[in-house]
Amino acid sequence: MARSGLQGPYPLTEKTILNLVVNALDWSSAAVFALGDVKEKKFLIRRVGHADGDLANELKHYLGQYGAFRFRFYRSTRTAYNKECRLYHQFNPKDNAKHPTKPKNTKFTCPEPFCALSE
Numbered sequence: 001m002a003r004s005g006l007q008g009p010y011p012l013t014e015k016t017i018l019n020l021v022v023n024a025l026d027w028s029s030a031a032v033f034a035l036g037d038v039k040e041k042k043f044l045i046r047r048v049g050h051a052d053g054d055l056a057n058e059l060k061h062y063l064g065q066y067g068a069f070r071f072r073f074y075r076s077t078r079t080a081y082n083k084e085c086r087l088y089h090q091f092n093p094k095d096n097a098k099h100p101t102k103p104k105n106t107k108f109t110c111p112e113p114f115c116a117l118s119e
């Protein structure tokens, strides 16, 4: 499987969220995450998403639903959105019912030229 470029995978628990996300040294309000399960040491992505403000809170919605997560902080919402879109197209996660939505109050477009939302 292709690499996601995110950190992890880590077990999705309150403790890992606190230690790795809340107390992260590079904490930022913009973040991208992937949720899934680890099978035979491979992380299978089932959902990708982004956080705009509070990644820990976002991840807590999924406690009990997924076994593991990956994430990464970004310095800008634009970079995070680009990453989220690329992961969405690359992995086509089955729990994502639709294409990632652009952050509020932006005119961002999908970075993939073949995508209908790229212009």
Ligand SMILES: [Zn+2]
Residues within 6 Å of the ligand: 085, 089, 099, 110, 111, 112, 115, 116, 117, 118
């Ligand atoms: Zn797209």
